[in-house]
Amino acid sequence: MIATYQKQCQARVDAALESLLQAPRDELARLYQAMRYSVVNGGKRVRPLLVYAACEALGGTPERAEGAACAVELIHAYSLVHDDLPAMDDDDLRRGQPTTHRAFDEACAILAGDGLQALAFEVLADPRRNPEEAGLRLEMSRTLARAAGPAGMVGGQAIDLEAVGRALDQGALETMHRHKTGALIEASVRLGALASGRADEASLAALADYARAIGLAFQVQDDILDVESDTATLGKRQGADIARDKPTYPALLGLDAAKAYALALRDQALAALEPFDAGAEPLRALARYIVERRH
Amino acid sequence: MIATYQKQCQARVDAALESLLQAPRDELARLYQAMRYSVVNGGKRVRPLLVYAACEALGGTPERAEGAACAVELIHAYSLVHDDLPAMDDDDLRRGQPTTHRAFDEACAILAGDGLQALAFEVLADPRRNPEEAGLRLEMSRTLARAAGPAGMVGGQAIDLEAVGRALDQGALETMHRHKTGALIEASVRLGALASGRADEASLAALADYARAIGLAFQVQDDILDVESDTATLGKRQGADIARDKPTYPALLGLDAAKAYALALRDQALAALEPFDAGAEPLRALARYIVERRH
Secondary structure (H helix, E strand, O other): OHHHHHHHHHHHHHHHHHHHOOOOOHHHHHHHHHHHHHHOOOOOOHHHHHHHHHHHHOOOOHHHHHHHHHHHHHHHHHHHHHHOOOOOOOOOEEOOEEOHHHHOOHHHHHHHHHHHHHHHHHHHOOOOOOHHHHHHHHHHHHHHHHHHOOOOHHHHHHHHHHHOOOOOOHHHHHHHHHHHHHHHHHHHHHHHHHHOOOOOHHHHHHHHHHHHHHHHHHHHHHHHHHHHOOHHHHOOOOOHHHHOOOOOHHHHHOHHHHHHHHHHHHHHHHHHOOOOOHHHHHHHHHHHHHHHOOO | OHHHHHHHHHHHHHHHHHHHOOOOOHHHHHHHHHHHHHHOOOOOOHHHHHHHHHHHHOOOOHHHHHHHHHHHHHHHHHHHHHHOOOOOOOOOEEOOEEOHHHHOOHHHHHHHHHHHHHHHHHHHOOOOOOHHHHHHHHHHHHHHHHHHOOOOHHHHHHHHHHHOOOOOOHHHHHHHHHHHHHHHHHHHHHHHHHHOOOOOHHHHHHHHHHHHHHHHHHHHHHHHHHHHOOHHHHOOOOOHHHHOOOOOHHHHHOHHHHHHHHHHHHHHHHHHOOOOOHHHHHHHHHHHHHHHOOO
């Protein structure tokens, strides 16, 4: 069921992203080409899916969620482009394809990332939406800015870089992940809820609990897959994190305890959704999928 | 007169920027230190000055302009950090001090720039402002995102990089500058006007004409100064642009014609301000200053 839903969300957001990434003049063709290359890459669109699914959990239509779905994916894509740079993780491959700085050049990759971030905030401020909802969209813009910025995702990347080669305890590891990947996942859920136009404090708090749990589950499962999968399935070198001496959950807890932890986080996520009706089924299915996936 | 006004604006925006750049937790200390280093550097704050002055031209108070003044400076600062990177202009000095990637490291400079951009959009969406003005602030957010993004400043940097070592005609040179530096200058003026809460279509159009003219004048004068000044006055290597074979106005038009062009642009800017009263005096003084400055 989640596979069908994921395909629908992917098709929807991919079409919207394509239309945002058309160069407005010839001189900008290469920059936009690099941005498109960085975004239109067959990605699973997990964060847009969370936006759509959280909007649906509160009875909102997918149309209302579309701008936010694009915005979170643009932020995610920019972060990968910059993360892969030689001065950062120095990765040559991403989903089995050359990374943006490999396919273009380093300067172009830096600028493509910078441009994608700005575009994310432009999409959220799109004036074609309902004018009386300006307050809502401003709150969405603030949510995304906080999650993407130095106290969120970018801060997590900084903590991650400083952690390479150092032993972290579980608390420090979770602080790092909550910033690096958790902040944008939490923002995706909150943006979807806000976009529905039907969010109240109670539903936002329950969805925040859900988002925190799946964000962490996602990371724990990623670490597990990095140990267990082979390069072909994963699209990157197996054991890459361990080879780089990055702290991981299996290294910290042991593989079996890491797997048990992922399942416990899934159950926490499902418990947070108890007040919701059948509209939250996609969110529930995603929580299950995260710890069952093989890549 | 402009020197006093500039000092006032600088003190005001510097205090506001300082308060934005405090690390919210210990793990983020180094990232915030790099962001502060990139922002708090004795810069003249030309763009914030434009925000305050445009707001004042329409009768708005400086308090109303403060968030936008911070936001444009954060965008400007991030663009300099990324511009100085080895893969871009590869500069070791900025205002006589080591560039951010020299004072910290390259990864930290990439992240500091990324974080500063997000912070700019967070400031514009600050919820402590008047809720009934959400529509206005959303339009401000859109203005900044468009100006900073791939069809604005980032696009200009991409055009600039591709132009190194190539002969450009005046039209192509102006296209580059209108994107690279003009877009953010125009946005600064528009943001100030919007922040006043008193902008109408006619005043926005007149101020846009003003901004286009001074943006270009600023660039022409920069090119002139790059030829004429010595390294001590300018804080960077003299003739750096020419040494790097970047297209400049003196190279294209000759030095005397470039100077005449700068003066003509100043006069265009002043003509655009004719409908305004004494509140526009700072904008007028700035137009004069731009072509008279020696650094």
